[in-house]
Amino acid sequence: MPKQFRLPMILVHTPFLWVEGLTFFPWVFCREARPPKWLLNHERIHLRQQLELGIFLFYAWYLVEFLVRLIQYRRRYLAYRNISFEREAYGNDQNLNYLETRRAWGFWQYF
16 A cells, blocks of 8 residues: 555444453454554554454454454464464554555465
């Protein structure tokens, strides 16, 4: 995608959220009123993934991969951290320029 393209993102402060952030295109729900830049970047990576796959396929794949990883690792947190979408997002959330250089379907290399 061109550098000038900025993903649409509607930030929603959700103080009762059980996680720091949750993305459901185009909404990003965050527990903090002013989330850190790395968290917004992490969620923007998920926005790009959802845009590439479509919301339904993204969440279907996410759930199936979580279940496979849960069988593999036998711990929910390890299963979650090893989902390809999360590996890409966590691996690049500190790089605020990542989405400018990311190739389409970038999560494949984390599968």
